[in-house]
Structure formats: structure tokens, C-alpha cells
Amino acid sequence: MSQLTELPSWKALWSHFTRARDWHMRALFEADPQRAEKFWLEQSGLRLDYSKNRITHQTMTLLLQLAREAGVPERIRAMFAGERINTTEQRAAFHIALRNRSGQPMGIDGEDVMPRVLGVLERMARFSDAVRNGEWLGYTQQPITDIVNIGIGGSDLGSLMVCEALKAHAHPRLNMHFVSNVDSSQLKETLRRVHAETTLFIIESKTFTTHETLTNAHTAREWFVHRARDPAAVARHFVAVSTNRKAVGEFGIDPANMFEFWDWVGGRYSLWSAIGLPIMLYIGEKNFLDLLSGAHSMDQHFRDAPLESNLPVVLGLLGVWYINFFGAGSHVIAPYDQYLHRLPAFIQQLDMESNGKRTTLDGRLVDYETAPIIWGETGINGQHAFFQLLHQGTHISPIDFIASLDGRGSLPGHHEILMANMFAQSEAFMRGRNADEVRAELQAQGLDQAAIEHLLPYKVFDGNRPSNTLLLERLDPFCLGALVALYEHKIFVQGVVWNINSFDQWGVELGKQLAHTILAELEGRSPPQAHDASTQRLIQLYLQSNRGPRAGA
Ligand code: G6Q
Numbered sequence: 048m049s050q051l052t053e054l055p056s057w058k059a060l061w062s063h064f065t066r067a068r069d070w071h072m073r074a075l076f077e078a079d080p081q082r083a084e085k086f087w088l089e090q091s092g093l094r095l096d097y098s099k100n101r102i103t104h105q106t107m108t109l110l111l112q113l114a115r116e117a118g119v120p121e122r123i124r125a126m127f128a129g130e131r132i133n134t135t136e137q138r139a140a141f142h143i144a145l146r147n148r149s150g151q152p153m154g155i156d157g158e159d160v161m162p163r164v165l166g167v168l169e170r171m172a173r174f175s176d177a178v179r180n181g182e183w184l185g186y187t188q189q190p191i192t193d194i195v196n197i198g199i200g201g202s203d204l205g206s207l208m209v210c211e212a213l214k215a216h217a218h219p220r221l222n223m224h225f226v227s228n229v230d231s232s233q234l235k236e237t238l239r240r241v242h243a244e245t246t247l248f249i250i251e252s253k254t255f256t257t258h259e260t261l262t263n264a265h266t267a268r269e270w271f272v273h274r275a276r277d278p279a280a281v282a283r284h285f286v287a288v289s290t291n292r293k294a295v296g297e298f299g300i301d302p303a304n305m306f307e308f309w310d311w312v313g314g315r316y317s318l319w320s321a322i323g324l325p326i327m328l329y330i331g332e333k334n335f336l337d338l339l340s341g342a343h344s345m346d347q348h349f350r351d352a353p354l355e356s357n358l359p360v361v362l363g364l365l366g367v368w369y370i371n372f373f374g375a376g377s378h379v380i381a382p383y384d385q386y387l388h389r390l391p392a393f394i395q396q397l398d399m400e401s402n403g404k405r406t407t408l409d410g411r412l413v414d415y416e417t418a419p420i421i422w423g424e425t426g427i428n429g430q431h432a433f434f435q436l437l438h439q440g441t442h443i444s445p446i447d448f449i450a451s452l453d454g455r456g457s458l459p460g461h462h463e464i465l466m467a468n469m470f471a472q473s474e475a476f477m478r479g480r481n482a483d484e485v486r487a488e489l490q491a492q493g494l495d496q497a498a499i500e501h502l503l504p505y506k507v508f509d510g511n512r513p514s515n516t517l518l519l520e521r522l523d524p525f526c527l528g529a530l531v532a533l534y535e536h537k538i539f540v541q542g543v544v545w546n547i548n549s550f551d552q553w554g555v556e557l558g559k560q561l562a563h564t565i566l567a568e569l570e571g572r573s574p575p576q577a578h579d580a581s582t583q584r585l586i587q588l589y590l591q592s593n594r595g596p597r598a599g600a
Contacts, residue, residue, distance in 0.1 A: 050407075051415060051546060056112040063109055064372045070101060071511050072477045090358050091344040091529035094452075096516040099477040100365055100445075101373070110364040111354050113544065119360060122543040127350050129155035133313070133550035134408060140550040141311040142535070143346045145319035146339035146528070155311060167307055167321050172332040174286070174306075175324070178247065179218050179331060185244045186280035193241040195224045196325045197263045198251030200555070201314020202288075203227040204396055205531075206251075206325045208389040209318060209338065212527055215386070215456065216330040223329050226267075229259035234266060243274035243284070250287045251322055253314055255294035258562065264298065288321045313550050315397050316535060334524045341528025349536045359533055362515065363540030366445070369513065370416050375443045378419040381426035383450035383469040386522055390449070391423030394534050401538045401549040408546050417545045426450075427468055438475065438508055446514040448473055449530070453521035469516075479510020 051057060076082055076098075086098035086107075102110075114120075125132050129139045144153040144160050152159035177183040181190035196206060207225045210217075217223070224237045248271070250264045268285065272278055278299075286304040287295045290312075295305045306321035318326065319339060327335040345358070354360045369375035378398075380391040402418035423429065426448060437444055448469050454462025485506045489499045517533075519526040542549030567573035568586055578586065 051117065051413075051544070054113065054116045056109055056116050060106075060109045060113060060368075060372060063106060067101060067103075067106060068373065070103075072099060072101060072513075073479075073510065075101075075103065076477075088356060088358050088361060090348050090352075091341060091533075092520040092523075092526040093358070093529055093533065094518045094520075095358055095362070096518075097361060097365060099473055100368075100513045100515070101511065102365070102368065106368065107355070107361075107364075110368060111360075113367070114354055114360055114364060114540065117544045117546070119354065119540055119543050122539075123350060126539070127153075129153065129160075129311075131155075133311075133548060135548055135551045135553070136310075138550070139311040140313060140316065140539075142313065142316035142319055143343075145308075145312065146342040146346065146532075148336070148340050148343045149347075160309070160311075163307075163309070171306055171321060171324055171327050171335075175327045175332060175335075178328055179221070181220075183247075184283070185246075186275050186277065186283050187244040189245050190220065191247045192220055192245040193222045193224060194247050194249065194325055194328055195226060195237055195241065195267065196249045196251060197226050197260055197267060198249075198288075198322075199227040199257060199259050200396065200400075201317050202251040202253060202257075202260065202322055204389070204393050205315070205318030206323060208387075208393040209323070209326045209527065209531075210329050211389050212386045212522060213326075213330050213334065213338075213524060215522075216334050216524065218329060218331065221329055223325060225325075226263055227259070229262050231266070234263050238267070238270055243271050246271075246284060247328075248285045249325055250285065250295075250298070250300065251289070251324075252287075253290050253308070253312075253317065253322075255287070255289045255291040255298070258559070258566075261298070268299070286324075288324055314552075315400055316550075318531070330524065337524035338528040341525035341530075342532035343528075344525075345529040345532035345536065349532075359536030360540050362533070362537040363544070365513075365515065366419070366537070366541055367544050369443070369445050370419050373443055374416070375445055376416070376419055377442065377444045378421050379429075379437065379444050379446040380421060380423035381429055381446055381448050382423075383426040383448065383465050384522060385425060387449065388425050391421070393531075395421040395423075397534060398538050400552050400555065402542050402545065402547060403554065404545075404547040404549075406547065408548060413545060413547070415545070417547060418541070426472065427465060430468060430472065434472065437512060443512060446473075446476065446512070448514055448516045449519070450517075451519040451522040451526070456521075473514045473516055475508065475510070476512040476514050477510055479508035479512075480506070482507055 083098045088095045126140060129141055131137050131139050133140050139155045141155060144164055147153050147161060152161055178191050184190060203225055210223050226234050226237050248267050252260045268281065271284055281299060282301050282304060285300050287300045288306045289295050290308055290310055292302055292305060296302055306324055308317060308320035312320050319342060323335060349357060349359050380394050382390050398421045399418055404417055405413050407413055450466060450469055482503060485503055486499055489502060519530060539549055564576060568575055569589060
């Protein structure tokens, strides 16, 4: 039996659950006219309505007790103290220092990291300014018009998501491109749209050993040198972001063109570091600093606010309530904002890579569920696609609705439709539609009794499906920074409750290793290895299909 399931609050929650599972939120709203005000929090430009959850005041009291018994306050303190909370890699998880705008030191093992953090930020700002104002020229003395970011996972998704989200703040001359897939079609299509003379390549890799990234980077450099006809021109067109100075030098990028970060920054937590260089180039230093300030504001709230009014804590505990008690295996991110269309993918990595674990900090296997499957899409598109399952399917999947309140930048009439749909969905998920309501509606449409009874079972919605509504004052760098930090900390809170390390990713490492063995076989560098029959057959088929000259060769 694990420690978690032995906690008094855990047991109390189970006995509470035997009653709570039968509550309907409709009744909870009817019983308490103040419910929407009670389950409401505001912080750092964000408002959270969590009243449409299957909770009462007592549920929250027990969940907060669970957070205390699981040691959430102590673990928050340890994170902010720079302790090596990533125990399997013996590292701190100190991304909070990257956005520390307080002017105060933040240290790991007594060493203040802020001078290094601020030093890199300053170099990033100088470089971005030069590119943005046209001082940084390519090898034919033309300003940069296109930026191609080459990286994958944590060295791609964060910057991609933020650049998409803040497109409205972008420099008018700059086009951003992100290449992550080693499938050459992505790089090929990107290179077709840019010119060597005016393109800047950013090679982003924490380790600078990731095969996909290095392959794309080498191909991009060959493409470039072939056009520039001068290897020296690489210095004006290639920069690197990494923790591995030696490998960057070996690749052929001048260390003067390298922006550094540190091993205490996890890949999926790195957009605040030099990995955010594409963001700064795209939206400028001030906007990038506002993004950091938004995250910093959420950090301070997370560190200082009492648990009951602490947004990341409350969101994290609500997740635990559904995952561990209701057995909800998935969670939906539904932004009602086209600019946030990559947010579901970003949070998917953040959450599933952080908490998709089954070994506790003391090396035992868990006997409870951990991270849910995170999925989603822009909400309005989701409504016309997968929301059917959320309304009437057999799974319960809590939903986060996310939108900005300020629609004044929108074309006339659009934002109202968007928001009306979002509010309507959250209402429908909560209320559902009972048999009496369906009958009344069908009668009003003039259907006869037999037709009504036939349609009735299909048109009834149980409702009682939980959701959170997160409203940003507006989609600006500050609010976005706060939103991302909110999810980072929510995930951390859940990791603490489940007693797992949210900051390692051994599953990613295994895939990286195994592909090397098979690649050697596919390239004919190694004889066939002992694989299972299926893998063996797939390798053989691939080898047979690729005999002979390459297409286009
Ligand atoms: C993130 C993961 C993973 C990582 C990529 C790229 O937390 O560790 O997504 O970011 O595998 O790694 P590199 O930055 O080392 O190329």
C-alpha cells in the first residue's frame, strides 16, 4: 500500500466520493445561489470559474487537506529554494528563475543564477534588436525576412505555440517557420518558401545530440552553403541555442552565435530561456519581457497565496478529484481562440511528459492513476467534431474552456458568436437536457406522441460533465505568460500529490536509443539484429521497398 492511499484525507475523500458521485450539478446550483461566486478565482489577468465541477465546499476542504498531507506547501518551497527536486537527474527545476523579474537573487546550492539568466537575456535582446531593426544583414547585405527554427519537443512546441498565440504582436517583416519533423517534407516545404540571402536559422537543442534536429540542421546548412557558395556566410545565418557548447562548436556554429541555457531548465519548461529566442525575435524584447512578467506574477501567487485561493493548486486538485476518484482518464483543453490553436498540443506535452509516470519518488510503483491523456483542439472546431462524445459518450472527460474576454480586436460580430458558443457549451455540459425538457421541446415542434417517445432516449443529455472556464483579460504576452505558468504549476501540484518526479522523461530517452540500432540496419551499416518477428518483418519490407535508385536522383 502506498503512502498516498494511506493518508487520512485520501480515505476521507473516498468516503465523500460515495455520496458525491450521485450529485448532479444542476441540483448543486439550485441549492446554492452563491455557487458561481464561491468557486471563482482571479489572478494575473486570469479569471477562473470552477463552479461547474462536481464539488461542494466540503470536497474542496478535503482536497486541500490532501494537498497539505501530501506536502504540497513544502514542495513549493523546495522548488523556489532551488533544491534538486528532479531527483532522478539530480537537478533543480528552476525555470521560475528564468522569469524572475523581482530583482532578487535566486540560487541553486547558494549560487545566484540571476546574473547568468539576465546576461543571456541581454544578449538575446541585442541580437533580436539587430535582426528586427535591419542592422543584422545576411551575406548579400539584405535584412532578415524569414526565421527557421529547427528543434523538436521542448525545443519547438513552446516557441511555436507562443509565436502563434502572439502573432498579432509580430514584426511585420518577419515570417516564422518551425521545422521539427525529420520527415524531410517539412524542411523541404519550408526551404521552398524562403531565400538563403534573407533567412536566419536557429538550431535549438538542449543536448545538441537529438538526431532529428541535427539531421535537419545539417541538411539546412548544406542547402544554405550550396546557395551562398561560401561557408563563412554561415556565421550570418545560423545561430544555436543549447546547453552543449562543445557540440555546437563541432557542428560549425561559432560560440559567439550561441545562446546558452542550463541543465536545470527542462525542455518542456524552456520557452522562458534562450529557447524563447524565436519568440523574442518575432514579438520583440518588450513583449518577451511581458511574457516573463506574466509568468513571474503567477509564480509569486503560487509561492505565496494560501492553498484555497491558489489557482494552480485548485486546478491541480480538481484534476486529482476526477482522475483518482471518478476515474476520468482524459482531460480536454478547448481554447475558444484561434491564436491559441497550438495550446492543446503544448499542454499535452507539458502534462503527459511531466506526469506520465508510474514510479514514486521512493522507487515504488503507484497503485493509483497519474496523468490523464490530454487532448483538444480549438473549441469551436471541436464542437463540430468530437464534442458529441463529450456530451453523450460513455467517457467523462473534464474540459478547460479558455478564451479572452476582450473581443474588441475582433471583426464585427465574430467574438460574440465565439463566446456565446463557449458559454453555451459549458452550460450544456453542466445542465444536460432531461426527458421533460426534451418532451416539451418536441411537443412545441408539433411531433406526435409516438415520434416523441421514439426520439426521447437519443435526445436526452445527462449533463453533469465537469468543466473549468478560464478567461484571460485579453490575449497579450502578460496574460499568456500567466496562463502557461498556471498549467506548469498545476502539473507540479499533481506530481506532488502522486509523489512522482514531474521533471524527468526517461520514456523520451528510450525511444532516442532504440532508433539508433534500427537505423544502422536500415542504412546497411549493421547486419540484422535480433528483433521480434513483427519488427523483423517490417524492417525487411522497408529494405526491399527501398532497393534501387532514389526518386528524383
Ligand atoms: C522535453 C523533452 C523533449 C526534448 C526533446 C528535444 O522536456 O525532454 O521533448 O525537449 O527531445 O531535446 P533537445 O532539446 O535536447 O534536442
